[in-house]
Amino acid sequence: DGGITQSPKYLFRKEGQNVTLSCEQNLNHDAMYWYRQDPGQGLRLIYYSQIVNDFQKGDIAEGYSVSREKKESFPLTVTSAQKNPTAFYLCASSIGAGGTQETQYFGPGTRLLVL
Amino acid sequence: AQSVSQHNHHVILSEAASLELGCNYSYGGTVNLFWYVQYPGQHLQLLLKYFSGDPLVKGIKGFEAEFIKSKFSFNLRKPSVQWSDTAEYFCAVNAGSAGNMLTFGGGTRLMVKP
Numbered sequence: 555d556g557g558i559t560q561s562p563k564y565l566f567r568k569e570g571q572n573v574t575l576s577c578e579q580n581l582n583h584d585a586m587y588w589y590r591q592d593p594g595q596g597l598r599l600i601y602y603s604q605i606v607n608d609f610q611k612g613d614i615a616e617g618y619s620v621s622r623e624k625k626e627s628f629p630l631t632v633t634s635a636q637k638n639p640t641a642f643y644l645c646a647s648s649i650g651a652g653g654t655q656e657t658q659y660f661g662p663g664t665r666l667l668v669l
Numbered sequence: 670a671q672s673v674s675q676h677n678h679h680v681i682l683s684e685a686a687s688l689e690l691g692c693n694y695s696y697g698g699t700v701n702l703f704w705y706v707q708y709p710g711q712h713l714q715l716l717l718k719y720f721s722g723d724p725l726v727k728g729i730k731g732f733e734a735e736f737i738k739s740k741f742s743f744n745l746r747k748p749s750v751q752w753s754d755t756a757e758y759f760c761a762v763n764a765g766s767a768g769n770m771l772t773f774g775g776g777t778r779l780m781v782k783p
Contacts, residue, residue, distance in 0.1 A: 585769060594678060596759055596773035597713075612770075644713065648769055655701050655720045656769045660713040 577645035584650030692760030
């Protein structure tokens with residue numbers, strides 16, 4: 555069953571703690587993305603990766619880090635430097651052929667809450 | 670930088686009413702346009718997209734959207750909504766110079782009363 559999986563569904567973070575959100579895809583897509591969704595603000599791009607071992611900052615990368623060691627995996631770490639981490643985090647992927655007409659496919663999301 | 674505006678944040682309709690959700694973008698060059706929908710408890714999924722050609726595009730579940738270049742708009746329409754259309758709708762734009770990155774609007778939350 556092809557698709558994008560994200561875990562966990564809910565994640566709690568204590569002050570000063572780093573947490574890592576998992577994103578896995580078996581669609582054989584090259585490009586992967588992380589978005590943050592806040593009420594009334596839509597989705598904002600945190601980081602994206604066009605290919606393994608390469609990634610770029612999006613519009614709101616401060617306080618976040620990523621890695622792309624495998625094609626199918628693109629974990630996001632929310633560091634203690636991110637002062638307002640409570641949000642819904644969405645991972646997406648696309649074929650990544652370099653064109654502009656690609657559809658992005660989304661995972662179910664992880665809701666991060668700060669204790 | 671490109672931006673996308675969805676002016677209706679919340680819309681409440683009765684079943685069988687007609688729907689039009691506004692979407693305006695700020696980029697002046699070639700754009701690719703998308704509408705995504707997020708049903709309660711479900712993944713964000715593609716509703717329809719416009720790349721080129723006929724500016725009136727049809728998507729899933731009876732939705733359609735019209736690209737009006739002169740107005741920088743890509744409004745979503747449905748002639749008769751159903752209770753199952755209750756969801757949040759997002760307009761997204763990809764500008765030709767931005768690779769395959771999308772800029773999303775703030776979303777419109779639609780509630781359809783049975």
